[in-house]
Each structure stands twice: as structure tokens, then as C-alpha cells.
Amino acid sequence: MTIQYKNSLDRTFHALGDESRRKILAMISHKQRCTAGELVDIFNVSQPTISKHLKVLETAGLIVRHVKGRHHFFNLDIKGLKEADIWINRHLTFWENNLDRLGLFLDDETKETK
């Protein structure tokens, strides 16, 4: 079963919706560059599990893979995260402003009916 996303941000949020993947991303961000083997040791999980998570993160454009000989190195791709950050901040501001306006509307409506 493969989930098809029409929008890259959908893929980003799917990837980030998993706590294990967020921890892996945070570790790559902290170390700046990691191999899959290093992540296996750090998180004490199997190689296939790490590979599956890395593949999801890579497809979502959150990490970039560099191959050097037999080693695969992973770096954070900031662009994908920034896109998600913009979505969150815009909608947070949208709702905060609107819910403030909802409060004013409810108060005004009450005054008018008194």
C-alpha cells in the first residue's frame, strides 16, 4: 500500500507525523551528517527500520543522501522544514486573530440584544 500525496507539504507532514522520524531528524540536525549505521547504534533499532524511516524522510525532501563509496551519508534539508514552518505559523496567526474576532463578535451581539 502506497499513500499518494498531491502536495509536497502533505508528504512533509506525513513524514513529520511520526515521533521516531522526528527524533531521527533531530539527531541528523544535531550531528549535521549521519550514516544509517550510526543511527542504528544511537536508537538501538534494526537497520531495515532505520532505512524505512530514512526513505520516508528523503522522499519528503527533509534529508539529502550523499553516497561516498559504500557509505551513505544523510544531511538535513532545511527547505522542507521551512515550508512546514510557514504553514504552521500562517495558520496559527490566522486562528489566533479569528478567535479574538469571534470573542468581539459574541460580545457585540450580546450588547445589541440587551
Place this chain on the structure above:
Amino acid sequence: MTAIINKIEPIVINRFYEHPPEKVFAAFSCKKAFEQWIAPSDNIDTRVLLHDFRINGLYRIEFSIPEIGKSFLGGEFIHIDCPRQICFTWLWEEPYIHAGVNSLVTVDFIELNGSTKLSLTHEMKACLHSNQLNDILSAGKVL
């Protein structure tokens, strides 16, 4: 950058209104009332073009932003429990920057001594897929 990673969670906002849940709920369910406040600021002219408030009913909103132009937003009411909860999908239309990104808004109205605690959650639908994926993986099924 770690801060951004950690805050990728649904948006959750809580507000207290000194009005009963029925009244706060009506500000969502009544088209005329909804149009009065569903705008981020006074200078954004807002028109609710469609507001079919029933399960599987659709809504569509037009925002006219000065010097930028019009943006359209729409979705479907997927759960209505008057006056306790409303759940609707949220989708911006082209050419808005976030067009095509599926998300879900859930609004809970909790009665507190005649007042209302409103709790709004806005999450990417993809996050729900992720949870479903985990359920499948933990059950040992092959994807």
C-alpha cells in the same frame, strides 16, 4: 532547526468566552454570523459563498486581500454534534501558496459554568495517515 522539528504537531488553540456553548456554536453554524468574524483582520473583505451546515455539506469562503487579490478556501463538514463539536476539512484553492494541502479542523465547545471553553485543533490530514501507518506496522502487516 530542532525547534521546528519538535513543533510539528497539530495547532491547538484554547479560548474562553463568557457565553454559553449554544451561542458560540451558532457563530459557526449560522452563515451570517460566521461571515462576521472569519476574517483575520478588518481590512480583509470576507464573503462566505457557500455554507451548507450539515454532515457532508460544503463551505467556501472568499477573502479579498488589499493589493494582493482574492484567495479562496473551502471544505466539507464531516462531523457535527450540536453544541459540542464541529469537524471540517480545510483546503486552500490555487493560486494560494498552500493550495492543495489537506488539513482538518476540529472545534470542541466545552461548557464551564455557563461559559464556553473553545478548543480548536488544526492538523494536517497526512498526520492521520501516519498514525494509521503505525497501526498497520505494529500489527505486523506488510505494506
